[in-house]
Amino acid sequence: MTCAVPVPHVAIIGGGFSGAALAWHLARANMPALRITVFEPRPTLGAGLAYGTTDPHHRVNAPAARMSLDTDNQHDFMDWIIQTGAVAGDDAAWRPDGACFPARAVFGRYVADRLAPLLAGGAITHHRAIVQAAHRRGDNRWVLSCGDGTVTEADIVVIATSHPPPRPPAPLRGLALRPGAHPVLVANPWDHGALDDIRATDRVLVVGTGLSMADAVATLNARGHRGPVLAISRRGQRSRGHAPHKVEAFGAFTTPPARTARAVLRRVRDTLRASAEQPWQAVFDRLREQAADIWAALPLVERRRLIRHLRPFWDTHRFRISPPTEDIMSARHRAGLLEFMAARLTQVTVEGEAFRVTLRHRNGHARPAAFDAIITTTGPAHGDIITAQPFLSGLAAAGMVEMDPTGLGLHVDALGRACVGLRHEATLFVAGPLARGRFGELMGLPEVSRQVARLSAVLRALVAPHAGPAGVAAGASAEPFTA
Incomplete structure (x- = not known):
């Protein structure tokens, strides 16, 4: 006796690189009885916030040879660049040692190109909508409600959304400003046209140095x-x-494992001193x-200590500026048009078309200054992860997601399942940077690529018992998918 088995449906919320890469890995697993839907309002998958920018001066921060959708072929992006001539005419992208730092939009086009045949063949469905709510029914199936009025059922849900945009420092909140007029406050520089109102001679304060x-x-x-x-x-x-020039990774920091943030720092310093030639x-x-x-x-208390004391140093060394962008910064600095200061913004008022601010130096000295525009680039507002998206707020209210104890993202287990306390959700997963609290380093593309590849294997193992050939299995029941 044979009877139809419901085809397992994986719903991925978020179609930036994390969500698109997960869909790509799943679709290439040769499991015909598997539906994959990516919910992403943007017109293409894979670009997201980082790679959706159209500014040609926003470049990838790692050499193209280290970036790839395919974890089995590290040079896939670089091969694609050569095959397609994607950086033709962009001489600044190439460095003397042969490294390539193309515009971020080029990487977005590469991911879209790799996904195109899977979308065209129906292996992946791109639903251009924002998920507003997600809840699990009594039969363990998920129901996703979108802003376009559609409702979709799924067996597995993967949260692959990004971090919230920066939150302006407290002195900048609540200022009475006129849109399109001066002074100009840019709360999120990634918004389309965010810098359009800044004039060529404006005095600009940037809060953040990353x-x-x-x-x-x-x-x-x-x-200009x-x-x-x-x-x-x-x-x-x-x-x-x-x-x-190209360097080879050097050092050993895991044997024996360091149990404190101080021990990690000491080991790094010792390595740097002992290998000054590196x-x-x-x-x-x-x-x-x-x-x-x-x-x-590291135990939780030491993870928190590392975040509090060492993360700023890690971020400035780990997340490196691309050489073409560094050239621009250096030229402006030499011309006296770009300065850096260790200070925080403590007071802001609006006087006519300018901001009057107080900058407090690390030594306690306060300095008044005036600016025509202020841009905040303070990084993601990690504390707003749950409240920034209605569907996450709903899941949190239902007791299905919570913040990781480190405050870096959502609480997940080693398999990537969403957790609340000691309890995990069997069919609710987190992909990409929002799983950072568990895995530690999920902001760089190579690390995200590896994490979603591992998560793809977990999901394939989960659905395999329910996905018979072409959706038909001998002797199987027609009960809804459960894990």
Whole structure:
């Protein structure tokens, strides 16, 4: 006797790189009795916030040879660039050692190109809508309600959304400003046209000194901005650059495992001192490779201590600025058009068409200053992860998701299942940066690629008993999918 078995349906909420890569891995697993739907309002999958920018001066921060959708072929992106001529005419993308740093939009096109045949063949469905609510029925199936009015049922749900945008510092909240007029406050530099109202000679304050600051400065520079820019952060550190030539990862940081943040720091310092001939980038490349194991060995209290004291130093060395962008920053700095300061913004008022601000230095000295525009580039608002999206708020209210104890993302177990306390949700998973609290390093593309590849294997194992050939299995029941 044979009877039809419901085809397992995997719903992926979020179609940036994390969601698109997971769908790609699942679709290539040769399981015909599997439905894959990616919910993403943007017109293409894979671009997301990072790779959806159309600004040609926003470049990938790692060499193209280290970026790939295919974890079995590290050079897939680089091969695609050569085959398609994707950076033809962009001489600044190439470095003397042959490394390539294309515009981020190029990587977005590469992912879309790899997904195109799977979308055209129906292996992946792209639903252009925002998921507003998700709840689980009594039969364990999920129901997703979208902003376009559609309702979709699924057996497995994967949360692959991004971090919320930056939250402006407290002194900038509640200011009475006129849209399109001066002074200009850019709360999220990733919004389309966010920098359009900044004039060529405006005095600009950038709050934050990381990669987003560098992107904002590169955009302003390309638009002919020639006014002074001051970038501030509490420590005044800015993203470091790449080594002038290719380096091999160096060092060993997991044997024996360090159990405290202080021990991790001591081991890094000892390695740097003992191998002065090695570029620091080589040591941090090895740290990046071993980051997940280093993180896993630390108890919660030490993870929190590492985040509080060492994360700013890690971020500025780990997330490196692309050489073309570094060239722009260096040129502006030499021309006196870009300065960095260790300070925080403590007071802001609006006087006419300018901001009057107070900057408090690390030494306690307060300095008044005036600016025509302020741009906030303080990084994701991790604390807003759940409240920023209605469907996550609903899942949290239902007791199905919660923040990770580190505050970096959502609480998940080693398989990527959403957790609340000691209880996990059997068919609710998290992919990409929102799983960072568990795995430690999930902001870089290579790490995300590996995590979604592992998660794909978990999901395939989960659905395999329910996915017979072409949706038909001998002697199987027609009961809804359960895990």
